[in-house]
Each structure stands twice: as structure tokens, then as C-alpha cells.
Amino acid sequence: MLHSLKTLDGFVIGARDGNLGRVKDIYFDDSHWTVRFLEVDTGGLMGGRRVLISPHAVIAVDWEGAEVTVDLTRQQVHDSPGIDSAVPVARQHEAAIFNYYGYPYYWTGPFIWGYTAVPTMEIATARPPVMLQDDAQDQAQEDLPEQAADGVAAADPHLRSKDEVVGYGIQAADDYFGRVADFLIDEQTWSIRLIVVDTKSWWPGGKVLVSPARVKEVSWEERSLVLDLTRDQVEHSPEYDPAHPPAEDDFQEIYRGAGHGPAAAEPRRPHAG
Template sequence: MGKVDQIYFDVHNWHARYLVIDTSAWGYGQKIWAPPCCIHQIDFDSSVVKLNLEQQKMLGSPAIDTLKPISRFQEARLVNYYGCKPYWEEANAHDALQCSSRTTSPAEVVEPEKRDRMTLHTNAVNIKVHLLSIKQAGGYTIEAVDGPIGRIRDFVFDDETWLIRYLTIDTREWWQSKSEVLLSTESVDSIDSAASTIFTTLSREAIQQRPVYLDDVPLRRMYETQFHKA
């Protein structure tokens, strides 16, 4: 069908909300948004994402321009089309990743969308960003309580809950002896999309004590245990 071009995540709780699939190499010439409820399995050995949908169903999905702001109204049309539970209505974020037969009329979310004025791809002072793509956030500066410590290079997510657990931080501009370390998203205090900066509650020293992260080595519980003890 295509290749995963982007992943959009919720800046409030770090849950991946959509895959953006680029179908141009397969001759379809469009980018398709798919929520995680459409994903059947990820085959990491083959680098293949298996969906529970047919191609024609996906090709008929509502189009969203990634270069323009996205509203709750557009999201409602999208999740309704796929028959997914709107994640913003879920009290439990994990349940938001499951398919549901219940649908919500886009009109039901217009007023909350107006009230919150939440849009994407904008740095306007009075407008909140509720979704970011990994491409957008890639390269953001990580600001510790006592100064900058690196830039985001990648993201590590849980393939069962679609929760981004860690940020991979490139620290070479700050520490010659370090390459990449992990920063838990639980340690993130806030995201400033206008300044392309993510603020953490940790100090530079605390982050410097983290074990070096090697991207080509599987992330196992033993490493996570060592990471959280640091």
C-alpha cells in the first residue's frame, strides 16, 4: 500500500494517534491517515505494518493536508470512517487504541474544538498544539532545569499501547564523551512548539549519568532497569 511517512503523537500524554502512509511509490499519489486501531500487527523483522483494512477502504478515507492545521472536526470524520473510538473522549488512554462500533458525529466536537482552539502546525501565541509529528519534533532541543543537554534524534514507543516511552537524545554538541542517551517521557515537563524545545524536570548531571543508548541493540528490560536506577 505504501510506506509510513510520519507518526503523529498527542503532546499531552505521548500516545501515537495516527500513522501517515505515503502511497506515491505504489501509484496512488496520496497520503493516508490511519489510527492505531487499524493496525493488526507490526512485523519488526520484515519492517512491515499489517493493517486490518482493505486497500479500497483506505483509499476512500478522508484526506488531511499535513501542511495545514488539523481540527477535531477533521479527526472526527477520520475516526468515524474507520469505526474507531475517538481518543479524546476516552478517560483511559489505553482504551482509545481499540476499535469500537460507536461513532461520533463531527458536529458533536465542533464546540469543544472552538473552545480549546487546538490546531496543528502553528506557532501562534494563543493557539494550543495538540498533535505533533515525529518529523516536526525531531531535532527539538532538550532543556534540563540547568540548561540545554541535547537534541531529539528519535522516539521509542511501546508497540502494544502505542505510548512513546523514551526520547533518544543526541548529546554530542554538549558532551564529547557521550553519543546518545534515553530520556523518559515521564520526565518531560512541557513542550514549547514555538521555541522547538522540550523541557525536562531532570538536571544535566542526572541525564549525563544515564547509560549510553545504542540504537542497533534491542531495548530490553535489563537496560530499562539500569536506566531507571541511574
């Protein structure tokens, strides 16, 4: 079953030794359409700090009980790099967080989590045959863009927030209509499988489901998603019923209809807007 990304807002983050705070926002990349971090508001527990927690740390998600359990201690999170929510998350910030926790960089390998398909898989079981993981990590660190004087790499806004993209307009091949209402994720891989598009302001309808594989471009300047679908194709996309989210067979069919093979295939990388 797929789950609504917006539903995670407000979920309690439970560490090994107590609660850490609540989910404030979620960051994903538009290369593999995969959730990379949960932004956690620690409230008064850590002086009001906001921190980023990777799905690498997630043990389980209790969707009914609204709680995410992580394999971390409160002290670990307290000492982790913080986040300035006023600026996008740059690759350097990601590297700092991954280095702190000892996680492998997901951009070092061929899969959505580097050398694994899911964030919780042991990296040793998927280590590349030629380059050891430590060597790959060192090389990825060397390949990071140089930082500007203010400590942030210029033109390196690698991740964006869910809160920012929800509400973006939909630019079809022949019309501009609809808005991004939500995303549906696979709990195991944390990949965004489907985009929920709200169309009711443009025609008598509701919300429909579109594959992220049909996104040609994410335009941050225009605040829109550009699709390689016509308005008619979007209108005839499967309707979204939040009470009955798509099952495996349902979203596999949506992906096949998108012309990109099985749902397990990764969406292509959109061009920068």
C-alpha cells in the first residue's frame, strides 16, 4: 500500500530513549523522486532546534498511531548538524549529516540509495566489486561543489521541501491547470510513486494520480511541474480516493500506462527549471 506524504506532518519521532519531537516537513529529490530527510521540530526538547533525519534511521512507521520510530538516541540527534529552513538543503549539508551518522552517500551508486534499493539494507551486502564503499565515499566527498564565501555552494539547491512543492501548478503539454495536492510514497524505499493532482478548480472532478515519470521539468521559478501529458490524458488519469490508496497492482498499471515499464523503475531525471 502507498501512503500520503502529507499524512506524515505532525508524526511523533520516537528515539531509543524517548521522543525527539514532531515531523515539520519532508525533503525529497526530483532526480529519483525519493524522500531523503524528515525535518523534525524538537520544540523545547533541544532548545527549539530543527534537525534532519534520514530514512536510514527509520525502524518503523506507525501510520495509525502517527509515530516514526528511529534507531537513534536523543543525544545523537542533539549533537547532529542543524538546519536553516530559510535556505534549500545543499549537497554539502547532506554530506555533513551522512558523515555524522556514518551513512553511505546515496549519490555514489546506481540505485536510489546508492548501492542499495532501500535505505535500511546493510551496505556490505551491496558493496560494489571494484571500488570499496569507503573509497566511493571519499571520492564523492571530493566531488562536492566548492562552497561560496557564505559557506553555501552557489547554485546547489539539491533538495526542496514537500511544503514548497505542494501547491505548485501543473503545466500539461497543451494547457496550464491543476495543482500538486500530495505525493504517495512506498514505505520500504521511501520513493514517491505517484503525484496527486487536484483538478477541481479547472473542471468538475476531483483528484487524479500521475506518475512522476511523466514530469519533464520542475520549474522552481514558475512554481510548476511540467508534464509530458496532455490535459485530456490527465483528465482521464485514475482518480484518487484517500480512503482507498492504490495497491501494488493499481500503481503498477499506472506506471505501465505512463510508458515507463514497471513501477520499480526509477523516474528519469527532470531538467532544472
